[in-house]
Amino acid sequence: MSPEQFREEGKKIIDWIADYYENVEKYPVLSQVKPGEIISSLPENPPQKGEAMDKMMRDIEEKIMPGITHWQSPNFYAYFPSNTSFPSILGDLVSSGLGVQGMIWATSPAATELETRVLDWLAEMMAMPEKFKSKSTGGGVIQDTASTSALTAIIAARERVTKFESNEKGVQQKLVAYISTQTHSSLEKAIKMAGIGKENLRLIDVDKKFAMKPEELDTQIQKDKNAGFVPFFICGALGTTSSNAMDPLRKIGEIAQKENCWFHIDGAMSGTAMLCPEFRYLMDGVELADSFVFNPHKWMFTNFDCDVFWVGNRNELIHTFSILPEYLKNKATESGAVFDYRDWHVQLGRRFRSLKLWFVIRHYGVEGLQFHIRKHVELSQKFTKWVNDSDDFELFVEPPLNLVCFRHKKGDDFNMKLMNTINETGKIFFTHTKLNGQIVLRMSIGQTNTEEAHVKNAWDLIQNTAKSL
Amino acid sequence: MSPEQFREEGKKIIDWIADYYENVEKYPVLSQVKPGEIISSLPENPPQKGEAMDKMMRDIEEKIMPGITHWQSPNFYAYFPSNTSFPSILGDLVSSGLGVQGMIWATSPAATELETRVLDWLAEMMAMPEKFKSKSTGGGVIQDTASTSALTAIIAARERVTKFESNEKGVQQKLVAYISTQTHSSLEKAIKMAGIGKENLRLIDVDKKFAMKPEELDTQIQKDKNAGFVPFFICGALGTTSSNAMDPLRKIGEIAQKENCWFHIDGAMSGTAMLCPEFRYLMDGVELADSFVFNPHKWMFTNFDCDVFWVGNRNELIHTFSILPEYLKNKATESGAVFDYRDWHVQLGRRFRSLKLWFVIRHYGVEGLQFHIRKHVELSQKFTKWVNDSDDFELFVEPPLNLVCFRHKKGDDFNMKLMNTINETGKIFFTHTKLNGQIVLRMSIGQTNTEEAHVKNAWDLIQNTAKSL
Structure with missing residues (x-):
């Protein structure tokens, strides 16, 4: 051509x-x-x-x-x-066009340095702790998904607690990790992949709002220590997947610090809300975290894949993942003056993904991004009010942000039938989860172009279909 | 916008x-x-x-x-x-535009089914064994890089040999894996990540052509078994990174089969040459492999990232990586009639990457792809001849395909100085490796638009610079 x-x-x-x-x-x-x-x-x-x-x-x-x-x-x-946006599509197009592979600094310095700068911008935009910035001890790196970032965090945590011995000898100690019963399935998958084993993953009970109970976490850790286990990793959710529950991050972080555990915060979807000062109370305690992940490819108008992974101590990460074969040696790497992002994650080759993020941030500006995030939260609040005002439906849990969990009062089978009937019309698409053993419907409001009229139509459709069933 | x-x-x-x-x-x-x-x-x-x-x-x-x-x-x-090509850039643009996330079949059936079909096409185009096709027991999946595919293969192998017990209990047996001294660094990295430990990775010696010595592999396995280790994984290279050495895949595969080891073939770059029947002798024995990886994003005109990972037994893979939380349950998954590719690899979310591969295959056709691959191999043969005809330079090893390893006769320091001087002109960019403790220069010929005039100019520049130093 x-x-x-x-x-x-x-x-x-x-x-x-x-x-x-x-x-x-x-x-x-x-x-x-x-x-x-x-x-x-x-x-x-x-x-x-x-x-x-x-x-x-x-x-x-x-x-x-x-x-x-x-x-x-x-x-x-x-x-x-x-969600995505036109500027993101165009940034991705420039990346495809240039076709650079930024595995190390030397293979395209701009790919590395733009990524560093844009992730520092984001850290500032979200009021993240200084340690997550490249000028301090940490920094950010773009990965494909929060699943891979979770694996990265778990392996780095495993190495830190074993003094980098499990990289050499394999997993030998009785390591144990902690998540809540509501934590995303990728954490279980990562614990398996890293050679820790599912039996060494503790699922801590949650409260009525589906947030981890810190006192149960503490109790379980003491029990494990007494049994000769070595606690090494705790994940707190800034918004669980089922119901967007917010774990008490400060309390969990304090326990992690006391117990010398790596503290990973999973804000895959809800992290984006930290762009708005009024939602930052949800991440109170973030400075106690060793790593933090969120996905601009979920709610920040940046097309898949674009996951941001920050760490407070990049040396631990690099020490864990670094490999330097002869054919990749170069002056810049040897000088120590550059980041070689290949040492920050699982894979070697890297696409130039910061371009689309740069385009998105510059096109919207901080204020533009805040405007759209706030709009989605407001739409969710309106939907919540309609559910609360209805005789047939009930809210399942108060939504902190843009995910509304609700159900029809007629029970599980009816709710599944209602959802499937509506989805088969093709007019809207929404999904379900199970909370406390009950089917719950989820309205996850975050597509770039969703306006009040769309949400209103969705609610009318749900109500009318329920009546006709 | x-x-x-x-x-x-x-x-x-x-x-x-x-x-x-x-x-x-x-x-x-x-x-x-x-x-x-x-x-x-x-x-x-x-x-x-x-x-x-x-x-x-x-x-x-x-x-x-x-x-x-x-x-x-x-x-x-x-x-x-x-390398990349215009059709690939356009296919990727369509993917960015559609912005679908194909983690499971239901989240965009076309993303899953096109991927299955295109990877079956590729298997046919490369005369891969039937078992790697979706109609048989195996199938292919697109991943980001060969590094991640290596990790995937190692974890699946680990689970198979431990009867899926290490996913549950963590790595407990004394597992041991085998690569050659020339195998890509990502294998060592994956062995560490999977909790096996570098000490349990054996680096088998190579012959004069830098290919693994199968008899040394066999000897080492017997030694390890006698010492109570459990051999579980062997990687053979269809083209090493340093020098494009071709491991004796049939002999390695026979040992793998005899010893009940997972046999992974890494053809990241050279796999593409299997599009041409005349190069397929290099993968003799491929039917003995459990998994095979190659990167269309290296030499098949498809922009980064696009890595193809085939397995002969998809059930082992799925059993290893499957996770099914309530919020992802759906009728299609429950019916068992579909592939949910999230269960075939590390991450959950997936970009619609088969589009660009589909565009590339259809734009070039099998014959077009063969034409360009053959051209690159011919250019390498010409460059090899020029080196052989020169008084100042020597060929380091006979190139099987499109990578020429050569050096100036004046020694390591001179070669590094020569390379750096030339790269700093910006006229060409080539890199080095170390083989038998010596610096060797690498001409890797595979960019989409490289013609004979480019390679000739490169050779003139190398010669003239050597004379002027």
Whole structure:
């Protein structure tokens, strides 16, 4: 493909994307295809000869679009959002265009240094402790997902407590980690992957708001120490996935400090709210954390994947993950004057992901980001009020931010039927969870273009469908 | 940003990218900036108000471009390539535009099913064993990097040998893994991360061509078994990173099978050559492998990140990595009729990466891809001949594909000085390694637009600089 053809085809795709956003509400939010429907529409064998772009774009329209669940529809209320924005798409396009691989500083200094600067900006924007900034002892790095960041934190914690011996000899001590019963499943997965074992992961009970009970944490730690275990890692949630419960971070952090445990804060979705001063009380105690993760690719208008992982002590992280084969040696690394981000995480190769984050922050500005976050929280408060005012529905737990957990009073089966019936209309898409053994419906409000009219329509649809069932 | 503004700004960026490729040879290939130069050119504080796109694009030109090392220059011969192509950039743009998160089938059936189909196509295109296809017992999944795939393979192997007990109890047995002294550093890193410990990783000696000696592997395994260790994992390289050495995969595979070890093949760069029948002798024995990895983002014109990981038995993989919290339960998953790729790897969230791979395969067709791979191999053969014909330089090892390892006869210091002097001109960028304790220069020929004239100029520059030093 020549540059001239690229200009032509590229502009058509830009228009196609703009058209998509202008028409996104016309598609069913949840894809309505059956398993195997998409794959059976695609040729079984690869083409021997090259094909034209317009054929590919026609196939996107005809074969791929029916199998898309529209995360960028303003009527998407499922899971947590994974929202994006035009500036983010353009930043990502520049990254694809440049095609640099920033595994170490030398392989594209701008990829490393822009990432450092943008994550320092974010730390300032969210009033994070100084230690998380690159000028201090720590710093940030972009990873793919909060799952991978959790694994990174657990391995670094494992090395710190074993004085970097488990990297050498394997896991030998009886290490034990702590999360709540509500903590994200990725923590369990990471504990397994790191060779610690699920049996050495303690699930601490939660209170009525589904937040970890710190006194239970303390009790369990003492019990484990008496039994010869070595507590090494505690994860506190700044917003759990099921219900957006807020763990008491200060109390957990104090216990972590007393017990010499690595304290990891998982704010994958809700971390973004820290852009607004009025929500920062939720992270009271953050200065006690060793690591903090949040995903701009969830609620900060930055397209997937873009996960921010901060640590207070980068040397621990680098000591854990550093590998330096001869073929990657270079003057800048040897000088010690640069970050080689490959030593900050699992993988070696790195995409230039800070570009899209830079574009997003500069396009919106701090005030623009705050405006949109506040709007989503306000919409959630309105939805909460409608639920509270209704005779048929009940609020399950007071929402701290933008996730509303509610249910119809008629019980589990009715709620599941209600949700599935609505999702099958394609008009909105929302999902469920289980809390205290009960089915609970979740309205997760965070798509970039969701306005009050969308949320109102969703509530009308939910009410009317409930009446008609 | 409105759709209209996006159309306008997006088209400007498409033109900017086309201009970039038309002018890429005018930039110094290796960025010439000093540590801290880029970051100090960027504002210390984030903007409070939003900024216009043209200001951002001006900053890209003025502040970012000097810090770019141009992986997409036809004069880039460093490390391994990370090449791309216009169709790949466009496929990635569609992916950014759609913004779907394909963690499970239900969250965008097309993202899962297109990935399955495209990786089955690739398996066919590369004549991979049937078991790696989705219709059989295995299948493929796209990951970010070969490092992460190596970790995935090691953890799955660890679980298989411990009957999934180390996921539950942690690593307790004396597990031991085998690579060669030339195997990529990511394997050592993965062994550490998985809780096995570096002391339990055996580095098997290599022959004169830097390929693993299978008899030494066998001897070491017997020694370890006698000492009470449990051998569980062997990695064979289809092209090492230092010198592109080809391990004897059949012999290693036979030992792996006899000893009940997981056999992982790392073909990160060279795997792409399997598109051409004439190079497939290099993977003789591949049917003995449990997993195979290669990176279309290295040599197959697909922009970073895109790593293909195949397994022969997907159930082992899924059993190892599966986690199913209530909030991700859905009918399709429960039916068992779909793949939920989140269970095939480390992370949960997933970008729609098969789109760019689909665009690349369809744009080039099998024959087009073969044409370009063959061209790169031929250019390497020409460069090899020039080295062999020269009085001052010597070939270090016969190149099987597209990496030429050579050196000037004047010794290590001279070679390092030669390389650094040339890289500082910005005219080409190539790198070094150490083999048998000696500095060796590497010409890694695989950028999409590298033609004979580029390679000839590079050779002239190397010769002339050597004469002038």
